[in-house]
Amino acid sequence: MCHNCSAAAAAAAAAAPAPSRRSVARLLAAGAGLTALAACTPDAGTRPPSSSSPSAMSASTSQTATPSTAAPATSTAATEPGAAATPTPTSAPTPASPAAGLPQQHSLTDPASPWLVVNKHRPLSPADYVPADLVQPSVALAVSGEAAQLNSTTAAAAEQMFAAAAQDGVTMTLASGYRSYGTQVATYNGYVAARGQAEADTASARPGFSEHQTGWAFDIGDGGGACGFQPCFAEQPAAVWAKANGHRFGFVVRYPWMLHEITGYYYESWHLRFIGVEAATDMSAKGIATLEEYFGLEAAPGYL
Incomplete structure (x- = not known):
């Protein structure tokens, strides 16, 4: 969901026009193949200082849930890259009250909760939230600075996952991690300035x-830059391994293939989200692909 977050790369990304999500969507409609655009994108311009600090975090009303035990409400018949079937968009899920599931419950609104759901209908509260426990994991890094950080829980799980991938002969790098509110302001404003808000909302x-x-x-890479943040990354060993094994370490591919009408973003095989081993394994066992479906939340294809 992100590209290189350094200021220099960000400036270049903002200055050089890149294919928009709208134009790629047209390719999907024409049967041109997989579309995958970033829900978070390269930094555009210099990052302003964030106005938040851990002490500034405000407590919000927590929404808790247990995961749904039902099968996904949407069709996933669309075939991923490399298969012969023609992809067809799926319909949005019908919100349902989460059924009894895992014994442990977490908030869906608290930014410090592993079950937090953030999408185009569900902003962070507070908007300028900063994790209190940012650390740099001991993994191969393709970035530096804030982009090389994760919260401590995610960092520990990432270290275990990267080590397991290496044992299987798969190279995996941290391509983009934490991004502050200030950095996202610069990123998004760069797109608005270059393309207008309507198109910016399809790319950032x-x-x-x-x-x-x-x-x-966080986003992963393969260490060599092959297909980084591109549709073809889905076929690279790092992405294939993470999709098949990520749940063992508490990770899911947050923006799955052809479920953009639910998540609000096109397929991002590189974007992994930590929700805990129990929940991730439960989602995998039940064949539920999105957090929206798993927790019985409404689809969020666009901003309200």
Whole structure:
């Protein structure tokens, strides 16, 4: 969901026009193949200082849930890249009250909760939230600075996952981690200035709506830059391994194939989200692909 978050790369990304989500969507409609655009994108311009600090975090009313035990409400018949079937968009899920599931319950609104759900209908509260426990995990890094950080829980799980991938002969790098509210302001404003707000909303999360700001999410690479943040990354060993094994370490692919009408973002095989081993394994066992469906929440294809 992110690209290189350094200021230099960000400036270049904002200056050089990139394919918009709208134009790629047209390719999907024409049967051109997989579309995958970033819900969070390269920094555009210099990052302003964030106005938040751990002490500034405000407590919000917590919404808790137990995961749904029902099968997904949407069709996932669309075939992923490499298969012969023609992808067709799925319909949005019908919200349902979460059924009894895992014994442990977490808030769906508290930014410090591993079950937090952030999407285009559910902004962070407070909007300028900063995790209190940001650390740099001991993994191979493709970035530096804040982008090389995660919250401590996610960092520990990432270290275990990266080590397991290496044992299986798969190289995996941290390509983009934490992104502050200030960085997202610069990123989003760069897109608005270059393309207008309507098109910016198809390529970049608005400030306060990005999972990267929580410390619970990060993007992976393969160490060699092959297909980085591109549709073809889904076929690279790092993405294939993470999709098949991520749940063992508490991770899910947050923006799955052809479920953008639910999540609000096109397929991002590189964007992993920590929700805990129990929940991630439960989702995998039940064949539920999105957090919205798992927790019985409404689809969020666009901002309200």
